[in-house]
Amino acid sequence: MNIFSLFLATAEQGTSEVVPASGPVEQIGNQLHQLGVNWPGLIAQFIVFFALYLLLKKYAFGPISEVLEKRRLEIETSLTNAEKIKKELAEAESTRKELIKKAQDQAALMISEAQKRAAEQGEKKLQEAVAEAESVIRKGRESIALDRVKMLAELRQEVIALVVDTTAKVTGKVLSIEDQNRLKEEAVKQVAA
Amino acid sequence: MPSISTFSFFAEASLPMAAPVLFKLGPVPVTNSMCVGLFVVALLILFAQLATRNIQSVPTGLQNFWEWIIESLGGVLESILGRELMKHTFAFFATIFIFILANNLLALIPGVGTVGWGGVDAHGHETLIPFLRGANADVTVTLSMAIAFFVMWIYWAFKFNGVGGFVHHIFGSKAKLPGVLGLLVALVFFFVGMIEVVSILVRPISLTFRLYGNIYGGEAMITTLKHMFGNWASLVLVPVYLFELLVAFVQSLVFCLLTAVFTALMCKHEEGHGEEPHH
Numbered sequence: 023m024n025i026f027s028l029f030l031a032t033a034e035q036g037t038s039e040v041v042p043a044s045g046p047v048e049q050i051g052n053q054l055h056q057l058g059v060n061w062p063g064l065i066a067q068f069i070v071f072f073a074l075y076l077l078l079k080k081y082a083f084g085p086i087s088e089v090l091e092k093r094r095l096e097i098e099t100s101l102t103n104a105e106k107i108k109k110e111l112a113e114a115e116s117t118r119k120e121l122i123k124k125a126q127d128q129a130a131l132m133i134s135e136a137q138k139r140a141a142e143q144g145e146k147k148l149q150e151a152v153a154e155a156e157s158v159i160r161k162g163r164e165s166i167a168l169d170r171v172k173m174l175a176e177l178r179q180e181v182i183a184l185v186v187d188t189t190a191k192v193t194g195k196v197l198s199i200e201d202q203n204r205l206k207e208e209a210v211k212q213v214a215a
Numbered sequence: 216m217p218s219i220s221t222f223s224f225f226a227e228a229s230l231p232m233a234a235p236v237l238f239k240l241g242p243v244p245v246t247n248s249m250c251v252g253l254f255v256v257a258l259l260i261l262f263a264q265l266a267t268r269n270i271q272s273v274p275t276g277l278q279n280f281w282e283w284i285i286e287s288l289g290g291v292l293e294s295i296l297g298r299e300l301m302k303h304t305f306a307f308f309a310t311i312f313i314f315i316l317a318n319n320l321l322a323l324i325p326g327v328g329t330v331g332w333g334g335v336d337a338h339g340h341e342t343l344i345p346f347l348r349g350a351n352a353d354v355t356v357t358l359s360m361a362i363a364f365f366v367m368w369i370y371w372a373f374k375f376n377g378v379g380g381f382v383h384h385i386f387g388s389k390a391k392l393p394g395v396l397g398l399l400v401a402l403v404f405f406f407v408g409m410i411e412v413v414s415i416l417v418r419p420i421s422l423t424f425r426l427y428g429n430i431y432g433g434e435a436m437i438t439t440l441k442h443m444f445g446n447w448a449s450l451v452l453v454p455v456y457l458f459e460l461l462v463a464f465v466q467s468l469v470f471c472l473l474t475a476v477f478t479a480l481m482c483k484h485e486e487g488h489g490e491e492p493h494h
Contacts, residue, residue, distance in 0.1 A: 056233065057233050058233025059358060060355075063246070063249070063355045064359055065243075066243045068363060070253065070256060071310075071314065071356075071363050073256075074256045078259065078306060078310050078313075079307075081263060083285065083310075084306075085270055087285065087305070089272070089274075090282065090289075
């Protein structure tokens with residue numbers, strides 16, 4: 023027999039006014055009565071417990087549960103937002119890289135085009151310079167040629183005049199127009215030769 | 216069988232099994248355990264009021280402690296009842312757990328259940344009548360909670376299953392077999408349902424006496440040891456009090472979890488299976 027049974031037996035010993043039980047329901051009723059259970063006390067205790075339940079439900083669990091639910095939603099929203107921001111950040115990073123790559127490609131293309139254009143320009147300028155140089159040389163040559171022709175013409179005139187003068191001085195006579203013309207023609211022939 | 220002297224010893228040293236009536240309030244006999252119970256109710260209401268009077272998003276102090284209790288208990292109950300059912304029933308199970316635990320802990324304060332006046336029973340034996348007595352060491356208190364649970368259980372059973380679903384849950388055949396075999400199985404399920412009805416009716420009684428027995432047993436043991444060891448009782452009672460501390464917590468949890476399991480067995484539906492009851 024365990025200690026609880028002993029206590030039970032003791033209590034049974036200690037009760038003097040046990041109503042003789044006719045059936046199991048009466049027996050249970052008697053035993054509950056021995057344990058101090060009575061309807062008014064039971065109803066009062068039931069009301070007290072139920073009132074506590076309703077009060078705690080309304081004023082303690084309700085507001086706290088609301089706060090917890092609100093906080094749970096806030097955390098959930100924050101996590102969703104954080105995930106969204108992370109995704110957006112990744113997208114922005116991807117876009118940035120794409121833009122940089124695009125810009126680099128564009129820059130490379132521009133540089134390449136510029137280099138090509140510069141080369142073309144250089145070539146063109148070179149050709150123009152060459153053409154100009156050739157033109158200058160040609161003009162120089164033409165000028166030289168003209169100067170030479172002019173100089174030769176002047177020289178011829180000088181030589182003719184000198185021949186006529188020298189001839190006049192050497193011969194001591196005044197040369198006639200025909201002599202002068204003949205001497206000029208001979209001098210021209212000599213110079214031309 | 217114990218000897219007459221053993222009976223005599225326990226009769227002199229132990230607590231009366233029924234809580235003594237202090238006075239009458241109309242037709243209601245007010246016992247010392249009822250007083251302790253009312254004190255615990257007042258204490259819990261005061262505590263809840265202090266914890267929730269200025270609710271902040273970032274909790275501090277009592278609100279933090281209250282939230283910790285609710286969240287911890289909610290987690291345990293959710294694993295038994297599922298989220299939806301837990302939301303509907305949480306307040307009741309939390310009240311049961313907190314009320315029983317507070318009563319059990321208060322009963323462990325030295326003096327409660329052990330300081331009182333001497334009475335004489337019908338056999339002329341001296342009996343201790345304590346000024347204060349743990350509320351759960353009174354069958355009236357534990358029975359009232361068990362009845363409250365039974366009432367709520369019936370309410371939830373009808374709410375979540377409907378009348379037809381409730382009857383089908385208990386008596387209905389779950390096998391769905393055709394022909395004579397199906398009829399036989401249905402008959403078997405009907406008899407199983409009858410046994411289930413007995414099991415359901417016995418639940419409040421088992422809940423009542425499990426809690427009462429454990430708490431009364433503990434208090435009676437402390438009283439007995441105090442009488443047995445006299446001045447040395449303090450040394451002997453330290454491990455007993457530690458053990459009773461464990462019992463206080465375990466019995467609160469057992470009462471709360473058993474009632475939750477009984478509710479889950481009747482009301483919990485498998486997720487994604489509509490109204491089909493969980494077996």
